[in-house]
Amino acid sequence: MLEKIDELLVEVSNFSSVNKDEIEQFRIKFNGKKGILNDIFAKFKEVPNEQKKEFGQKINTLKQAVESKLDELKNATSSNIILEKEDLTRPGFPSELGTRHPINLVKNRIIEIFKSIGFAVADGPEIEDDWHNFTALNLPEYHPARDMQDTFFIETNPDILLRTHTSSVQIRYMEENQPPIRILSPGRVFRNEAISSRSHCIFHQIEGLYIDENVSFADLKQTIQFFTTELFGKSKIRMRPSYFPFTEPSAEVDVYWGLNSETDYRITKGTGWLEIMGCGMVDSAVLKNVNIDADKYSGYAFGMGIERIVMLLYQMSDIRMFFENDKRMLEQFSGL
Template sequence: MIEKLDALLAEVSSFNAAEKEEIEKFRIRFSGKKGILNELFDQFKQVPNDQKKDFGQKINTLKQAVAAKLETLKNASAVAEVTEKGDLTKPGFPLTLGSRHPISLVKNRITEIFKSIGFAVADGPEIEDDWHNFSALNLPEYHPARDMQDTFFIEKNPDVLLRTHTSSVQIRYLENNEPPIRILSPGRVFRNEAISARSHCIFHQIEGLYIDENVSFADLKQTIQYFTTELFGKSKIRMRPSYFPFTEPSAEVDVYWGLNSETDYRITKGTGWLEIMGCGMVDPAVLQNVNIDADKYSGYAFGMGIERIVMLLYQMNDIRMFFDNDVRMLEQFKTS
């Protein structure tokens, strides 16, 4: 029996293999449940008492030799794999960090400005009905002002359409909430317009609404003054009379951009002024349409196109760039 153990020790010592399959066969032959070591331990009971000490030591020596050989072979196999495939312990290639779209960056910035003075964000569906998109906003059927917005209708249904402005969100909010109300409604809108460098059939708006007792045009002007100072760093604004069906009186807001460079002359057409939004006092008829007492409450509303603001801030001259998903352009807006 001792001679058999010596032969096995010699076999283990001389064994060598590089393939994982051969190493696994070696492990199973010696250390498996039906392997040589378990058979030897079973035979230990039959060994004469005067030989048990030497036999037990030999078995333990064999067991340790098998374990050491397996460890050596596995390490050698791992080194060979690293040599063949490269160092698997090295860090992988760094993942390229994405970046926010410039429209998202500016939308978030505008939202934070208005949140700082108490505005909450409200959201609504992009597929709307006639009531929320037109009629409740003082644009009844056949009203000529509807021609101001070329509309995408769903399946030729005159009552289901893609919203043409986020004012529809304000109507939904007014229907379900009591004044005081101070909300901001950013979102994507759709108009059936030809796509060019200055216009697109899809764009983004952000509109604000404030309804409470004794709200005046002075409150509106002060809010817009604060906004333009925070976003553009320019506090000089002017308001020109305009017309919107859902506000009365209505105004267009210009900010004084200045004439400090050739670019300033180009984007302001030599005037130094830039139009940035429309605004006005909410028409009492709109409040009545959503069951709010127009004798007790008043309010103001404003709205702007986000793409126009982005183009001003980043000096971009083609609105189509926002929808092309050109990585070369988007990578310029990486954020931490």
């Protein structure tokens, strides 16, 4: 009998498994009601008195060995279950959540304002052809106004370029749609300019276009008045005569920022006025280029640089910060 217990001790010691069913079978075999331990304890009374001490010690050794083995197997199984539930493809360190970029924050706010008065959003390609970027906008080849926009041309094809304004989106939309038209065209534009604290070769524009019967300059002014009041909380504006090839008459729009602080004096150069956009009535030549009846329809257009608006709203002095993705800067907008 003692030899049998020694064999069982070896069996217990050698048993190993992470399979739940196999472990349960092992438990039943040794610790079940009809298991080996209960059977051995039942036979204990048949053991001669002179052997009871040695026999009892062996039984206790086997019992402890079984209990230790079951605890060991239970812990190993629990660890394995946890590992199975864990996503082993996750990074070792938690990923920090990002924030919305200030350009997107302001762009979305501008879109919301104009959507509230009926404007829809239109999109177009960043790589354009000469017709949509220049010629259709009353800028034929060799027109001196082309020099106002230093263009990135594709070297292998001089007719293909990176768009210099989102007005090209308006041309594409008018080619495919008849009035009434009321759209916004936000997006990136590219100009071959030196990078500094006030300018960049990449920036963002948002342009608006409204074409319908009997649209007047007064309608344009009222739209801009509404926009500046909603975005800046400032309703005093002025419109100065200007020149754009695709609008006639044309104007620059200034908003009265005020002179309430030293910063106000600096950004307005002591005048209290800030230029925010260009605008004007759509030139009849542009309407004819997209097969819209210029005798029946009229319209206005406006455009602004989003970076400039962001710099005004958040008092930022360097446009390069928008493209460097410095976490210290971006984290300041986490609550917006």
